[in-house]
Amino acid sequence: MKGSINVSVENIFPLIKKFLYSDHEIFLRELISNATDATLKLKHLTSIGEAKVEYGNPKIEVKADKQNKKIHIIDQGLGMTSEEVEKYINQVAFSGAEEFLEKYKDSAKDSGIIGHFGLGFYSAFMVAEKVEIISKSYKDEPAVHWICDGSPEFTLEETTAKTERGTEIILHIAEDSTEFLEENKIRELLTKYNKFMPVPIKFGTKTHTLPLPEDAPEGTKPETEEVDNIINNPTPAWTIAPSELTAEDYTSFYHELYPMQFEEPLFNIHLNVDYPFNLTGILYFPKLSNNLNIEKDKIQLYQNQVFVTDEVKGIVPDFLMLLRGVIDSPDIPLNVSRSYLQADGAVKKISSYITKKVADKMVALINENREDYEKKWNDIKIVIEYGMISEDKFFEKSDKFALYPTTDGKYFLWNELEEKIKPIQTDKDGNLVILYATNADEQHSYIQSGKDKGYEVLLLDSPIVPHLIQKLESSKEKIQFARVDADHINNLIKKDEPVISKLNETEKESLKKTVEESINDQKFTVQLEDLDSSDAPFTITQPEFMRRMKDMQATGGGG
Ligand code: ADP
Ligand code: MG
Secondary structure: OOOOOOOHHHHHHHHHHHHHHOOOOOOHHHHHHHHHHHHHHHHHHHHHHHHOOOOOOOOOOEEEEEOEEEEEEEOOOOOOOOOHHHHHHOOOOOOHHHHHHHHHOOOOOOOOOOOOOHHHHHHHOOEEEEEEEEOOOOOOOOOOEEEOOOOOOOEEEEOOOOOOEEEEEEEEEEEEHHHHHHHHHHHHHHHHHOOOOOOOOEEEEEEEOOOOOOOOOOOOOEEEEEEEEEEEOOOOOOOHHHOOOOOOHHHHHHHHOOOOOOOOOEEEEEEEEEOOOOOOEEEHHHOOOOOOOOOOOOOOEEOEEEEEEOOOOOOHHHHOOOOEEEOOOOOEEEEOOOOOOOOOOOHHHHHHHHHHHHHHHHHHHHHHHHHHHHHHHHHHHHHHHHHOOOOOOOHHHHHHHOOEOOOOOOEEEEHHHHHOOOOOOOOOOOOEEEEOOOOOOOOHHHHHHHHHHHOEEEOOOOOOHHHHHHHHHHHOOOOOEEOOOOOOHHHHHOOOOOOOOOOOOOHHHHHHHHHHHHOOOOOOOEEEEEOOOOOEEEEEEEOOOHHHHHHHOOOOOOO
16 A cells, blocks of 8 residues: 655644754744845845845844843845745745745856755744744735744734835744843854854944044044944955955954954965865964864854854864864755754765865965975974874875974975985885984983984974874885884994994993893893994983884874
C-alpha cells in the first residue's frame, strides 16, 4: 500500500515553536531579515522599472513598548497585498525569498536577499503569544491586517490604518519572554546579529550636538537635536572593493568588529570569490599578546551581512582559527536554525580556497617587504607552522614564505638555508644536517660551540616544532634535523682545520673517562672540545631520537 502522511498544522505549530530554533533570541534576526529582504526587493524592482515608485532612503525601525508588552518591527519595503499574505505567510515553509530569486534569476542574483527556508517568520511565535502584520503593498491596493495567536486560525482584513508603503510586524510578547522587552536586551541582539546588515536599522534616538558657529560668543551653549539612533553599518569593509579601501579603513573595521581589542592587527587578507561559490570577507592576523582573547574574539560567519555564528570550525581550516575577521557567504550550507553547518562538499572547497588565499598573501607580503615580514615572523609563525603540519597544500607552498630564523637573528627561506649550510653541515651519508636550538638561554653553550665551528644554528622555539621537524624530514630529501645538544653534531663533516689541543691524547682520554664516570648514564655521550675554540671544555650530548620522543610526549605526541 502507498499513501501520504497527513501533516496537520495543529501539530506543526508547537513543533516549530519548540524545536526548530533552539535559540529563541534569533526571532529578531529573522524578522529584521524579512524587513531587509522586503526593502532589497523593492530596490531591485524599482531599479528594473517594474515598481514605479520612489525608492528613497528606506530604513527599518525597531520599537519596544514595555508597558504594553509589544515589539514593533517596521519597514518601508515592498509590502504585501492580501493575496500575498495568504500566499507567503499562511503557507508555512513556502519561501517568498526563494520564489523571488527564482523569478528574477539573472538580474537579482547579487541582490543580497537573505530568506531561504520559508520558516523564519514563524520564529516570532517563540517569544510572542500573538502576532500582527499590518502591510501596504507598493502596488495600488488597500492595506491589510493579519492577526494570529499561534493557533492555525488567523484573521485577515483590509485596513485603513496604514497609509505608508511597507510592513509593520507587532509582537505581543509572551509572559515567559518578557526579557526581550528590555532595551538593553534588544540592543544586545541588534549588535550581535544586525550590526552589518545592508539597510539602516533605527532603534530609538540619540542626542546630536550641533557645532557652534565660529562667531559665537564665549559661553554659548551649543544647540542639540534628536537624531535617529542607527545601530548598524550598512556597508562594512568586506562588501567594498579592496581597491577602494585604505590601510586605515581595514584597521578601523577591525576595531569595529572587536571593540574590546586595542592591539593593531598585523595585516589582513581580503577574500573575494564568486566562482564556484560566493564568498567575501576579511581575515586579520592578530598580534599575539597576552590580551589576545582567542575564546571571545573569533572569526565571525555571516550570510548576506546577517550574523550567523562564530563557530566556524570546518569552514575555516583549523590552523587559521587564531585569525580574526569575517567570512560572508550565501553558499555556506547551514541548517534551518542557521547555526549548524551541514557537512558538504562546498564547505571543503571553501576551506581550501581560504588556505590558498592565505598562502598567496604570505608570498605577496614577503616579496613586498622582506624586512617587515621578518619582523612579524615571531607573531605569525605559530599559524604558519601549524598550517605546514596540518595542510599539505599549504606545506607545498611554504618554501616561498616559511622562515627559518637563526639564533643570531638571521632569517632564511628553505633554499637559502640549504645553500648556506651545504658546504660544512653535511654528514658522512650526504645528508644536510640542520642544527637547531629550542631555547636560546638554556642551550646557550651548545649554540656557542656550534657557531664556533661555523655552523648555522636555527632557533625553533614554537611548541609544535617537533611535529614541524618530522614533517620537514619526511617531505624533503636528504635532510636531518639535530638539536644542538644532540650527539648528531659529532657526525658533521668538519671542513675547518683542526685546532691544536692543549691536551695530548692520553690526557684527553683520561679526562673523558672522568667526566663519563661522574655522569654515569649511558644515554649521554661526552665529547671533548678544544679549549681554544670554545668556552666549554666538553659537551654532553644525548641521542637525537631520545630527546625527540620526550618532546613529542610533551606536545601531545602523534604528528
Ligand atoms: P523566507 O525564508 O522566505 O524569508 P519567512 O518565513 O521568513 O521565509 O517569510 C515568508 C515570506 O513572507 C517571505 O518570503 C516574504 O515573501 C513574506 N514576508 C515576510 N515578512 C515580510 C515583510 N516584512 N515584508 C514583505 N514580505 C514579507
Ligand atoms: Mg525570512
